[in-house]
Amino acid sequence: MKTTMHVGRNLWRPLVIFSFVLSLQLATQVAFSQDGITRYVRFSDDSGTHSGILDGNTIRVLDGDPVFDDGVSPTGSTVAVGSVDLEIPMNPERVPNVMGVAGNSNNPNGQQIDVNHPRWFGKANTSLAKNGSPVEVPYGATNFNFEGELGLIIGREGRHIPESEAMNYLFGVTVGNDWSENDWCGERRGVEEPTHVFCKAGDTFATLGDAVVTGLDLTDLQISVRLNGVLAAQGTSADFRDSPASLISKISHYVTLKRGDIIFTGTVAPPQMRGTRRQLWQEDVVEVEIENVGAVSNQLVRVTRQNVSGPEISAADGTYVRFQYEGGTAFGVLNGNEVSELDGDPIGGNASMTGQTFDVSDIELGLPLDPAKPGRKVLAAAANYQPTNAPPRQVPHPRFLFKRSTSLSNDGNVVERPPEVEMFIPEGELVLVVGRRGRHIPVNEVNDYIFGVAAGNDWSELSWITAGPGPRPLKYVSKATDTWAGIANQIVRGIDYSDLQITTHVNGELLSQGQSSTMINNPARLVSYLSRYMTLEPGDLIYTGAISPEPGMRSNLQVGDRVTVQVEGLGSMEQQVVAMPAWPH
Structure with a gap:
């Protein structure tokens, strides 16, 4: 196999970095009630799952999902609310990204605080759960709690969005509960416990109400939380430090917002009524209600440790690529300088050879997986290699940070x-x-859930990872910015990746070199640990950590610098640094 390839470096280069708008048109809002407010719902009955408009106790059925589809229209059919099961109001499998902001409400009786950089965090689309569904109290939790919040549903793709135009990118709002294990959010030094990602992104940690509501004035909505029927928190959207428009504008400086993205806007302040904030336990019931938006109520249950498994991986060993040719875009298997076309996506599917082959000189290789796949989790392990001149370490709780599907960039980007x-x-x-889909995966079975491996570059801003409140962006942006998840053009299935050499050069000079065998937590341990808290899905990516740089070689990269990453047996990738517009806020 040819291990170093730089074919088609300009394929799908991120477009117009300096553009203010990367956009799709908002879905047409197909009907309004007399007060200008529309409530979109999603429901299941014997015929399947459908979208509709809630009108009193009746649902007018639509021919598509208005959050994601253009030209959605009423079918002419209606159903009674009592005859169907209401679901999450948009298809969770189509939700690209879920994120939230912490500390976004001023205490109405205290000092008003201006925050330049909101405290962003990531959730997963596997965190989404509907009104009335059980919420899992994670194993080992000591401060698991509610956070009643307004949820923003993005209706239009955009990047570098001016605040004055931000509301044009909002489809609607919903009521949500941003369940959190608040001790884990702090990553307390010296405490053996899960870290930042797991405080927010566990399965069922993002419950949503029954409807997405459009046409509302969001400036002063009352938000109330009840614990077992007793008022536990209350506030108003008027106390937000960053308004919905400000939040949309600020996060879009670093990431491309996608249609269907969900933004939790922060819990109300003061965060609790005296004496009601406590560790929640199974059988507790929490209800969040937002004026004119709706309510969401969930009961807590003990997390189970039952293994969940999807269909077994059917793909043969080989080197898998995705490429562009005159007829379109396809997946294939690379063998030397020849690519054999597949009839579909081999990751999570049953793709077969079409019989057509291409010479690599006649095609352009791109990202080896479909960048448009919604809900892809991209997670990066931190500090996962043994120190070179110190005793070996054991880390029972690996540290992870979130990236996004919009962070992906391939060789040559x-x-x-x-x-x-x-x-x-x-x-x-x-x-x-x-x-392969999996939850609570035993360490000795992890290999059955891994499609393959690739070389990658986990671009990071170190000072933002450790920054406290102040003038810097924080953890989420330090990893999740657009283009900061580099991945080579090929995924290799069937290779033994327990002891591969990983080498990184900057402008031709060695930055780091080492073996994958020196990980603190090996790949099987990383995957098994992640699956304790969240369901892993086909196409999810796990960056396994970086080898420490050579002494004196780490520096703040500049525009024009070129970085090459090579992993033994997997090929190499090279990317160049370019300028992003300055922070405008």
Whole structure:
């Protein structure tokens, strides 16, 4: 196999970095009630799952999902609310990204605080759960609690959105509960416990009400939370430090917002009534209600440890690629300089050979997986290699950070550098590609859930990872910015990746080199640990951590720098740093 390839470096280069708008048209809002407010719902009955408009006790059925589909119209049919089961109001399998902001409400009786950089965090689309469904109290929780919040549903793709135009990118709002294990959010030093990602992103940790509501004035909506029927928190959207428009504008500086993205806007302040904030336990019931939006109520249950498994991976061993040719885009298997076309996506599917082959000189290789797949989780392990001149470490709770599907960039793509960075670095890594759905996966079965592996670059801003409240962005942005998840053009299935050499060069000079065998937590342990808290899905990516740089070689990369990552047996990738527009706020 040819291990170093730089074919088609300009394929699907991120477009118009300096553009204010990368947009799709908002879904047409098909009907309004007399007060200008429309309530979109999603429901199941004997014929399947459908979308509709809630009108009193009747649902007018639509011919598509208005959050994601254009030109949606009423079918002419109606159903009674009492005859169907209401679901999450948009298809959760189509939700690209879920994120939220912490500390976004001022205490109405205290000092008003201006925050330049909101405290963003990531959730997963596997965190989504509907009104009335059980919420799992995670194993080992000591401060698991509710956070009643307004949820923003993005209706139009955009990047670098001016605040004055931000509401044009909002489809509607819903009521949500941003369940959180607040002790884990703090990553307390010296305490053996799960870290930041797991405080927010566990399965069922993002419950939503029955409807997405459009046409509301969002400036002063009352938000109330009841614990076992007793008022536990109350506030108003008027106390937000960053308004919905400000939040949309600020996060879009770093990431491309996708149609169907969900943004939790922060819990109300004061966060509790005296004496009611406590560790929640099974059988507790929490209800969140937002004026004119609706309510969501959920009961807590003990988490089970039952293994959940999807269909077994059927793909044969080989080197898998995705490529563009005159007839379109396809997946294939690379063998030397020849690519054999597949009739579909081999990750999570049953793709077969079409019989057509291409010479690599006649095609352009791109991202080896479909960038449009919604809900893809991209997670990055931190500090996962043994120190070179110190005793071996054991870390029972691996540390992870979130990236996004919009962070993905392949060999030859440029990587954006914000001018406000202080320590922007590359991190050459082994990337695991999940190929099978799983939860609570035993360590000795993890290999059955991995489709393959690839070379990758986990671009990071180190000073933002450790920053406290103040003038810097925080953890989420430090990893999740657009283009900051580099991945090579090929995924290799069937290779033994327990002891591969990983090498990173900057402008031709060695930055780091080491073996995958020196990970603190090996790939099987990482995957099994993640699956304790969240369901892994085909196409999810896990960056396994970076080898420490050579002494004196780490520095803040500059525009024009070139970084090459090579992983033994998996090939190499090279990317160049380019400028991003300055922070405008």
